[in-house]
Amino acid sequence: METPQSTGCVGVAWGTMLVGLLLSIVTINGVNVMPAPGAESSVEMIAPDAAIWSPTDLDWDAAMYDLSQGDYSAPRAAVPPMIDGVGDDSAWAVAEWRAIQFQWLGDTPLTDADFMGRYKIVWTPDRLYYLVEIYDDMLSDVRADPFDQYWEDDTLEVFVDEDQSGGSHRFDHSAFAYHISLSYDVVDLGITESPILFNDHIEVQRGDRGRLSTWEFSVLVYDDSYQQFSNDNVPVELEAGKVMGFALAYCDSDETGTREHFIGTYGGPNALDAWLDAGLFGTLTLIP
């Protein structure tokens, strides 16, 4: 990863940019937390406080970039984390950081000033829990419609393949490719080959401190028997030793209103095809 030279130009750019956070924000321990879904997806552009949180402010261990190979061992949470966008829960203390570092898409090399990301995962029998920290110089969501080119706005993608079957999952539920928007809509393609909302699968809150966003969320895990039009789907009960396919990725849109970079938890020449092929995912192992 490159070392940023300056972020000053970004601060200037913000002065001329439409800045509107139409959703109300609450503050927890000094962290701005986006409210739960319910309001319209009306975020047009969110301006982080340029005065704080440059990449060099982050005390992130550079060694983590060498450790991540796209696999993760998630410890069981004795006490489930509170989904509030603040990562101070006891459960997170026992999980290790891994990096979101592989550039899957983008014409220009990624820089630390543009994007950095890391994550932790823990579990309970009921859910997976994720803590994801994203340093992004510009949060951008220019489409209020959650189905309108949802991958072109800033979006966190969560890939889950319950039985690690791999293979195609584009229009079925052999695996899920949840796209979480800045306003908490969760979208994936359904069996009708159209995007649908899966907001009931993921509970999420994001805390923003300057340009550092802490995404904290839980995921209900469904297997490939999931029925899109049924109300009787039952999440899988998780247990130690379970192995799943998983990945995380971030669609980074800044000035252009399109996905300028796409950064994931594993690498490889066909990494970008995660939305088509679950065989590319890393391995998530649940440990006691």
Ligand SMILES: [Ca+2]
């Ligand atoms: Ca928390």
Ligand SMILES: [Ca+2]
């Ligand atoms: Ca960026």
Ligand SMILES: [Ca+2]
């Ligand atoms: Ca599967």
Ligand SMILES: [Ca+2]
């Ligand atoms: Ca961005």
